[in-house]
Amino acid sequence: MSVLYIAPGTCAQAAHTLVRELELPVAIERVPLRTPDSPIHRVNPLGRVPALQLDDGTLITENSAILPYLADLKPQSGLFAPAGSxxxxxxxxxxxxxxxxxxxxxxxxxxxxxxxxxxxxxxxxxxxxxxxxxxxxxxxxxxxxxxxxxxxxxxxxxxxxxxxxxxxxxxxxxxxxxxxxxxxxxxxxxxxxxxxxxxxxxxxxxx
Ligand SMILES: N[C@@H](CCC(=O)N[C@@H](CS)C(=O)NCC(=O)O)C(=O)O
Structure with missing residues (x-):
């Protein structure tokens, strides 16, 4: 299962909210920030959230990439728009x-x-x-x-x-x-x- 790494009160709320809008089977994992022992450092070299790890291990960071990627998984939601439009x-x-x-x-x-x-x-x-x-x-x-x-x-x-x-x-x-x-x-x-x-x-x- 894919995992979305978040921290409360941060910009990861956007990707988190979208996972819930789309009712996607994505695990939501809270991580502490700005501590060297946080698991986020093993996932995202920048130590930042949101970070989306797909079930094959592929990492996607940046809301500007994660939001379109997730919305494309359910185009019928109308939350994004067709390629080329x-x-x-x-x-x-x-x-x-x-x-x-x-x-x-x-x-x-x-x-x-x-x-x-x-x-x-x-x-x-x-x-x-x-x-x-x-x-x-x-x-x-x-x-x-x-x-x-x-x-x-x-x-x-x-x-x-x-x-x-x-x-x-x-x-x-x-x-x-x-x-x-x-x-x-x-x-x-x-x-x-x-x-x-x-x-x-x-x-x-x-x-
Ligand atoms: N441009 C990135 C910004 C990510 C970002 O700065 N996340 C902050 C929380 S809002 C963070 O993880 N900060 C921890 C740090 O910089 O160590 C995005 O939109 O995804």
């Missing part, structure tokens, strides 16, 4: 934007300012600047969602799932800075209301 490229475009502009570009300096400076006195400034950049990056998504329910096409896709996870992190920033992004709030409520999202969150909170 413009919709598929648009879904991939949003996933790329969220992975690069939102996650790596903004959320990482907010949560891990130590990666940008060893001088702790600079961390508050790095965070504050990254929160402003995050607002700009998400305002672009919010404008796109004006007058439409989903990022692409007329249905919930893996792009909406990925977005919903990140928007769900905003309260952790303890900031009112994002209160104006009303379309994003609506997208996050739709993500939150899905049974698969609830199942994944409950599982991650349980142990």
């Amino acid at each position: 413009a919709e598929r490229a648009q879904i991939q475009s949003w996933i790329g934007y969220l992975a690069f502009e939102v996650h790596a570009g903004c959320l990482r300096p907010i949560f891990r300012p130590d990666r940008y400076s060893a001088d702790e006195s600079t961390h508050a400034g790095i965070r504050a600047q990254a929160i402003e950049q995050l607002h700009q990056a998400l305002a672009h998504v919010d404008r796109h969602l004006q007058g439409r329910q989903w990022l692409v096409a007329e249905r919930y896709t893996i792009a909406d799932l990925y977005l919903g996870m990140f928007v769900g992190w905003l309260p952790r920033l303890g900031s009112e800075r994002f209160a104006d992004l009303q379309h994003l709030a609506r997208a996050q409520q739709a993500f939150q209301a899905r049974p698969a999202t609830r199942q994944a969150l409950d599982f991650e909170a349980a142990r």
Whole structure:
């Protein structure tokens, strides 16, 4: 059986939620992060989650690869789109934007300012600047969602799932800075209301 390695409260929630959306026979394995003895180091040389190990041992990392791979296992779900279609490229475009502009570009300096400076006195400034950049990056998504329910096409896709996870992190920033992004709030409520999202969150909170 394939195994998806996750850690609660991390971006692995996206892949985890998708496994539950698709009702795939994938074992969910929680691992600690940033400890040298974590089993994740035997699986992913970067020591990061999500990491999907297929039953033949093949490793797939990065949400931007795992989400499309899993969704392709059940094309009838409509969570992705057929190869060669413009919709598929648009879904991939949003996933790329969220992975690069939102996650790596903004959320990482907010949560891990130590990666940008060893001088702790600079961390508050790095965070504050990254929160402003995050607002700009998400305002672009919010404008796109004006007058439409989903990022692409007329249905919930893996792009909406990925977005919903990140928007769900905003309260952790303890900031009112994002209160104006009303379309994003609506997208996050739709993500939150899905049974698969609830199942994944409950599982991650349980142990
Ligand atoms: N670009 C990767 C990011 C993976 C990533 O940074 N995962 C974090 C959790 S959100 C992690 O495992 N951090 C542990 C570490 O960096 O040691 C993806 O989207 O899958």
